[in-house]
Amino acid sequence: MVRKDNIIIDLDCISKKYDEYGVVVNALNNLSLGISSGEFVSIIGPSGCGKSTLLHCMGLLDRPTSGIVSIEGKDTSKISGKEIALFRGEKLGFVFQNYNLIPRLTVMENVVLPGLIMKKNPLELEEKARKLLKEVGILHRADHKGIHLSGGEQQRVAIARSLINDPVLLLADEPTGALDSDSSCEIMDILLKLNKNRGVTSVFVSHDIEIARFGSRTIALKDGQVAGDTKDKNCDFEKVVKSFRNNYNGGKRLSG
Amino acid sequence: MSGKLAIGELKDHKRIYAIIILVIALTMTSFMLENAYLNYMMQVVDDTTKLVTADALVVDPDSNLRDLYGTEPELEDAGRIAREIENKLPGYETSIRVTAQGTYGLGTEGEAVDGCTIQGIDPIEDDKISGIGSKIVEGRYFIDSDPILRGHTPLYIEIEGPGDLPNFVYGTGEKLLEDEEPYPIIVGATASKMHPSVQVGKTFSLTLSVSGKESSYATVNVKVIGLYESGTPTLDALMWFMHADSLREIKRYGEVDGRDWRIPGIGTFKGYNPITVDQDRGDVVIIKAPEPLHQLSPVGHAQEVSEKVEGVFPYLGVYNWHDFLVYIAGSMQDVVTIMLWGSIAVTLFLCGAAIKYVMDSIIMRKTREIGSLKAFGARDRVIFRIFLYQGIIIGFVAGILGIIFSLVVMNFVNWYGLSVEFIAGTQLQIGFIVNWLTLLVSLMLPVTLSVLAAAIPAKKASMLSPVEALRKGELSL
Numbered sequence: 001m002v003r004k005d006n007i008i009i010d011l012d013c014i015s016k017k018y019d020e021y022g023v024v025v026n027a028l029n030n031l032s033l034g035i036s037s038g039e040f041v042s043i044i045g046p047s048g049c050g051k052s053t054l055l056h057c058m059g060l061l062d063r064p065t066s067g068i069v070s071i072e073g074k075d076t077s078k079i080s081g082k083e084i085a086l087f088r089g090e091k092l093g094f095v096f097q098n099y100n101l102i103p104r105l106t107v108m109e110n111v112v113l114p115g116l117i118m119k120k121n122p123l124e125l126e127e128k129a130r131k132l133l134k135e136v137g138i139l140h141r142a143d144h145k146g147i148h149l150s151g152g153e154q155q156r157v158a159i160a161r162s163l164i165n166d167p168v169l170l171l172a173d174e175p176t177g178a179l180d181s182d183s184s185c186e187i188m189d190i191l192l193k194l195n196k197n198r199g200v201t202s203v204f205v206s207h208d209i210e211i212a213r214f215g216s217r218t219i220a221l222k223d224g225q226v227a228g229d230t231k232d233k234n235c236d237f238e239k240v241v242k243s244f245r246n247n248y249n250g251g252k253r254l255s256g
Numbered sequence: 257m258s259g260k261l262a263i264g265e266l267k268d269h270k271r272i273y274a275i276i277i278l279v280i281a282l283t284m285t286s287f288m289l290e291n292a293y294l295n296y297m298m299q300v301v302d303d304t305t306k307l308v309t310a311d312a313l314v315v316d317p318d319s320n321l322r323d324l325y326g327t328e329p330e331l332e333d334a335g336r337i338a339r340e341i342e343n344k345l346p347g348y349e350t351s352i353r354v355t356a357q358g359t360y361g362l363g364t365e366g367e368a369v370d371g372c373t374i375q376g377i378d379p380i381e382d383d384k385i386s387g388i389g390s391k392i393v394e395g396r397y398f399i400d401s402d403p404i405l406r407g408h409t410p411l412y413i414e415i416e417g418p419g420d421l422p423n424f425v426y427g428t429g430e431k432l433l434e435d436e437e438p439y440p441i442i443v444g445a446t447a448s449k450m451h452p453s454v455q456v457g458k459t460f461s462l463t464l465s466v467s468g469k470e471s472s473y474a475t476v477n478v479k480v481i482g483l484y485e486s487g488t489p490t491l492d493a494l495m496w497f498m499h500a501d502s503l504r505e506i507k508r509y510g511e512v513d514g515r516d517w518r519i520p521g522i523g524t525f526k527g528y529n530p531i532t533v534d535q536d537r538g539d540v541v542i543i544k545a546p547e548p549l550h551q552l553s554p555v556g557h558a559q560e561v562s563e564k565v566e567g568v569f570p571y572l573g574v575y576n577w578h579d580f581l582v583y584i585a586g587s588m589q590d591v592v593t594i595m596l597w598g599s600i601a602v603t604l605f606l607c608g609a610a611i612k613y614v615m616d617s618i619i620m621r622k623t624r625e626i627g628s629l630k631a632f633g634a635r636d637r638v639i640f641r642i643f644l645y646q647g648i649i650i651g652f653v654a655g656i657l658g659i660i661f662s663l664v665v666m667n668f669v670n671w672y673g674l675s676v677e678f679i680a681g682t683q684l685q686i687g688f689i690v691n692w693l694t695l696l697v698s699l700m701l702p703v704t705l706s707v708l709a710a711a712i713p714a715k716k717a718s719m720l721s722p723v724e725a726l727r728k729g730e731l732s733l
Contacts, residue, residue, distance in 0.1 A: 056722075061722040061726070062723040085634065086635075094632070100627075100628040102261075113257075117634045
C-alpha cells in the first residue's frame, strides 16, 4: 500500500455527468483513486468508459459534478478559475494524442510556451528546453517548425513541453494513439525513462492493452468506475473488465 | 506572449486579413481624401463667406440674409455696438462696414449691364478681421494717400414709384461724370474676367443704392486699383470693396452742408454739398472671435460666436458665416458632410462585421489550440488578448496604410495640379487640407472599429471550456 502522505493526486468519490441532448450520461460514477509520487500509471478501458473524462478531471481541465480532486493535499474544488489555471500551469503537464503543437512556432518555441505563460525567464526556459529536447532525442530539430516533424517527433516535443514547468504530475491522453507501433514503443520508452530517471509521476490513458502494460500500475475502467487496479503486468485486463459487474466494489479504492 | 501569438495568428491567416486591412485602408483613404478636400473647400468657402460675414456680424434687426448683399438699412449706433462687443466679449475684434449695391454698364460689346455688392471697409481694421488685403492678385490694396473722399456729395436720384427708373442709370459706365475724381475700388478677379474692360486703372461710373429700403440712388466715378481672388469665383464676381469713408460720403453718413435741388421729372439733386463723414455710422459690424483651441466643429464655433453676440445684443440681427453659407448653397455642404460620414460608417460597419465573422470562424477551427493554451495554464485574459491584439494590429495597420495611401494621392494631385473649371473660365484649384483631427480620426476609427469587432470573438474564445476546446476543432487551417 502507498502511504497517504505520498499521494500526488487523490480523487474522492468523483462523479461526472453530462447532459447530451437531454440524456444524462454518467461519465464517471462515484470513482475514488489515489496516485502516489513516482508512479507510472496506465488507465485502460473500452471506448466511452470515462478514461479521458477521468484524465480531464485529474488535470483540472474539467470539474467533477460531485466529489473532490486533491493535488498534493489541496482540495481543488474550492479554488477559483484563476487559481485553477495557475495550478494547471505549475503542477501539471499534458501530452495529447494529436500532440497539439502550435504549427507556426518552432520546436523550441513550442517547448518554452507553457513556461512563458507562467511568466518565467525566457533565457532560463530556453536552456531548460534544450536539456529536455536532448533527453527526448529531438534537440537537432529545435529550430524547425512543429508542423514539419513526423508524428513520433512531434510527440517527443510535446513530452518535452509538458515537463518545462517541472510538473508534479504528467497526464498523457492516448499519447501513442496517432502513432505506428514502432513510434508508440519509442514514446512509451521515453515516458518510462523520464519516470525512472527524473521520478516524474505519470498517468497515461490508452485503449491499447499492450501499451498499457508499460505502466507500473494499471487501472481498468468500465462505465465510469474502476473495474480493476493492479501492478501485475501479466494481468488479463479484458477478463477483469468483463467480470467487473460481478465484483463491483461500490466505488471503493482497490489499490493505492 | 499574447502579442507574439497574435502576430502568429495574423500570419497564419494573412490572406483574409490582408483583404480586410486593404478594404479598411481604402475606406480610410477615401475618408481622408474626401475629408481633406472638404476641409480645403470649407477653407475656400470660409475665406469667401468670411469676407462678407467674418466670424459673425451684427445688422439692423429688420435685415435678413438677403440684405447681406448690400441692402442692409443703416445700423443705428454702429460705433457704440462695436465698442460694446469688444468690451463685453474679451478677445473679440470688430470693424464697422458700410454697404451698397451697385449697377454698371460699360457699353462694350458683349458686356451686359451687371451688378455688384459694395463692401465699404476700414482698410486697416477690416483687414485684420477679413484678411482681404492678402487676397489681392493684381494692382494693390488701399493706401493712406488714396483719394477716398471727394469733398462733396454725389449725384443723387430718388425714385418716385415702381418702374420709375430713369434711363440715365443705364447710361452709367463709360459715360463719366465730368470733373468728378473717382473713388478707388477693389474688384473681384472673376468680374474682371467676365468684363474684360474692368481692369486695374480703369475708371467708370457706378450707380449705387444708397438706402436699403428706400429707392435712393447715387452715381459716382470709380477707379479700379486692385483685383482680388477669394477662392470662390461666383462671389468674387459680385463682391467689390471700397473705403468705408467713401461709401459714408456717398450715403451721406455725416454732416451735410448745403441744400438739395429738385429737378422735376428726374429727382433730387444734392449738388456740390461738402459733408463731414461720421465714422461711428455704418450698416454692419463685423466680428472676429478669438481662435478656438480645437477646431473640432467650425459650424459649432460659428453658432457659439453668434450666441455670445446675441447675448450682448438680443434685439439685433446676428448672423454668422454658416448662416450665410446655408443661404447661398442651401444645406448642400452639410448634406455632403453627412453623406460622407454615412458612407464611411456603412463601409466600416461592414469591415467590422467581416473581422468579427472571420475571427469567429478562425476561433471555431482553432479551439484545440485554445484548449492547449488553457491546459498549459493560460488564463482567460491571455486568450482574450491574443484575439484583441489582432484587432488592434489590423486597425492600426489599416489606419496607417490609409493615411499613407491618401498622402500619396494628395501629393500626386498637388503635383499634377488638378483644377475645376468655373464661370468665365476661372479655375478652382483642387487642394487638400489635412488637419490633426482628420489624421487622428483616420487612425483611431479603424483601430476602434477592429477592437470592437475583435472583442466579441475574443471574449467567446476566452470563455471556452478547456475540455470543450480540446475536443473539437483542428489544430491548424
